[in-house]
Amino acid sequence: MSKxxxxxxxxxxxxxxxxxxxxxxxxxxxxxxxxxxxxxxGPQNARFAGYAGADQKLQKLSEVEHSDTVxxxxxxxxxxxxxxxxxxxxxxxxxxxxxxxxxxxxLLQSMCHxxxxxxxxxxxxxxxAQQISMRAKRLGLNGENLSxxxxxxxxxxxxxxxxxxxQVMVIDSIQTIYTDLLQSAPxxxxxxxxxxxxxxxxxxQKGIALFVVGHVTxxxxxxxPRVLEHMVDAVLYFEGExxxxxxxxxxxxxxxxxxxxxxVFAMTEEGLKEVQNPSAIFLxxxxxxxxxxxxxxxxxxxxxxxxxVQALVDESHLGNPRRVAVxxxxxxxxxxxxxxxxxxxxxxxDQDVFLNVVGGVRVMETSADLALVSSVVSSLRNQVLxxxxxxxxxxxxxxxxxxxxxxxxxxxEAKKHGFKTAIVPQANLPKxxxxxxxxxxxxxxxxxxxxxxxx
Numbered sequence: 001m002s003k004x005x006x007x008x009x010x011x012x013x014x015x016x017x018x019x020x021x022x023x024x025x026x027x028x029x030x031x032x033x034x035x036x037x038x039x040x041x042g043p044q045n046a047r048f049a050g051y052a053g054a055d056q057k058l059q060k061l062s063e064v065e066h067s068d069t070v071x072x073x074x075x076x077x078x079x080x081x082x083x084x085x086x087x088x089x090x091x092x093x094x095x096x097x098x099x100x101x102x103x104x105x106x107l108l109q110s111m112c113h114x115x116x117x118x119x120x121x122x123x124x125x126x127x128x129a130q131q132i133s134m135r136a137k138r139l140g141l142n143g144e145n146l147s148x149x150x151x152x153x154x155x156x157x158x159x160x161x162x163x164x165x166x167q168v169m170v171i172d173s174i175q176t177i178y179t180d181l182l183q184s185a186p187x188x189x190x191x192x193x194x195x196x197x198x199x200x201x202x203x204x205q206k207g208i209a210l211f212v213v214g215h216v217t218x219x220x221x222x223x224x225p226r227v228l229e230h231m232v233d234a235v236l237y238f239e240g241e242x243x244x245x246x247x248x249x250x251x252x253x254x255x256x257x258x259x260x261x262x263x264v265f266a267m268t269e270e271g272l273k274e275v276q277n278p279s280a281i282f283l284x285x286x287x288x289x290x291x292x293x294x295x296x297x298x299x300x301x302x303x304x305x306x307x308x309v310q311a312l313v314d315e316s317h318l319g320n321p322r323r324v325a326v327x328x329x330x331x332x333x334x335x336x337x338x339x340x341x342x343x344x345x346x347x348x349x350d351q352d353v354f355l356n357v358v359g360g361v362r363v364m365e366t367s368a369d370l371a372l373v374s375s376v377v378s379s380l381r382n383q384v385l386x387x388x389x390x391x392x393x394x395x396x397x398x399x400x401x402x403x404x405x406x407x408x409x410x411x412x413e414a415k416k417h418g419f420k421t422a423i424v425p426q427a428n429l430p431k432x433x434x435x436x437x438x439x440x441x442x443x444x445x446x447x448x449x450x451x452x453x454x455x
Contacts, residue, residue, distance in 0.1 A: 006182060008033040035182050035190040075113035078274045082249050084257015087209040092200050096214040096222045097238030102247050103213050106272050107170050114168050115146040121166035125152040125176030139271040154179045154195045158202050173213035175223060192224035200231050240360050248361060261301030279306035279417060282359035289387050292379030296371030296392045297410035298363050304413035308358040311375035316352040327357025336395060340373055343399025344445045367404040369395035374452055389455055390414040393425040399445040403427035423451050
């Protein structure tokens with residue numbers, strides 16, 4: 001077997017160097033040379049001769065046969081929801097999150113249940129077999145049929161997998177895996193990219209459903225090259241505080257399901273438990289109503305979710321009043337306060353504004369604009385909003401209230417949880433009046449503020 005040659009490529013200009021140096025000789029940038037495998041040179045036609053699909057005929061898109069995708073249930077319905085209905089054979093799922101958030105816990109729970117009916121392999125490069133066994137025993141899991149491998153070399157992992165032939169496999173974590181083809185240390189850009197490429201190629205060829213655990217940086221992004229997210233079929237992120245009880249699993253990429261699908265779990269002594277009705281948790285409000293609180297309906301993937309938005313507006317004693325948003329985008333808060341001042345006649349230029357989404361959930365869509373503004377007005381005027389009031393709608397720069405998708409389904413979800421009044425965009429008003437809930441349609445911010453004073 002011929003020895004694999006390596007070279008170093010600059011990530012800025014693409015220049016190739018035979019050995020590593022601190023500065024690129026072409027563009028002058030520092031610490032940009034990354035190790036990679038040198039491509040074999042040969043005749044142009046010979047490059048494609050060994051490919052299995054080189055002789056296949058072209059097909060029209062309409063001629064491609066359709067087949068229903070077979071899904072593998074993981075025994076955790078919230079995880080299946082985020083995956084789009086379950087695991088797909090031959091798919092590669094990347095799970096990221098802060099240390100201690102629950103990545104290994106949820107995968108060990110899933111693999112122990114899957115091993116009862118499928119051939120499953122759990123590969124750990126960070127923990128010993130004893131640590132995994134102790135966790136399974138602590139969580140009360142039955143791991144009799146789960147195969148465990150402590151290994152960090154990708155070639156050994158693939159060779160062992162070829163002997164065992166698992167249907168489901170976990171790599172925990174990709175930053176500890178390395179390949180002998182490269183000389184750089186595990187966790188480097190080149191090692192992560194090449195190891196992932198080999199694992200993805202093997203999973204696709206054998207039809208293995210593969211979970212890959214990825215570390216995150218201090219900014220919350222997955223560590224390693226950005227191409228890592230492009231190589232896999234689905235990217236899931238764990239959100240939540242380590243010392244908090246609830247965890248949120250969000251899909252940011254999914255080739256087999258909806259993006260931004262949300263799964264909610266509760267961390268208990270027996271591991272992660274599913275939360276079937278997350279709206280009830282995020283709406284655990286005080287019995288006594290308080291100013292600065294408004295409830296909105298966000299749409300996460302394929303289901304509505306009720307969350308409470310809290311605002312605290314207080315006189316500022318600083319030259320630059322503070323603007324703090326937790327669970328919402330900071331820049332959008334500043335923009336909406338400007339719209340509120342210009343088109344709503346409510347001035348907060350000398351006030352500190354603190355905003356928080358209860359429960360640790362992060363609201364990504366713009367349907368919470370009207371609830372955000374309503375909570376600010378409620379806190380500033382010390383006006384208590386009714387606890388059975390729901391508010392949603394997007395706010396434009398001209399003060400107009402824009403409609404949001406799935407407006408009727410949001411109103412139905414609010415009605416199901418006992419809300420009696422809804423302030424919504426005029427275009428989202430249901431064609432037929434709903435019994436049990438009063439809907440108020442508004443077209444402009446000034447109409448919404450007037451409606452808040454009348455409910």
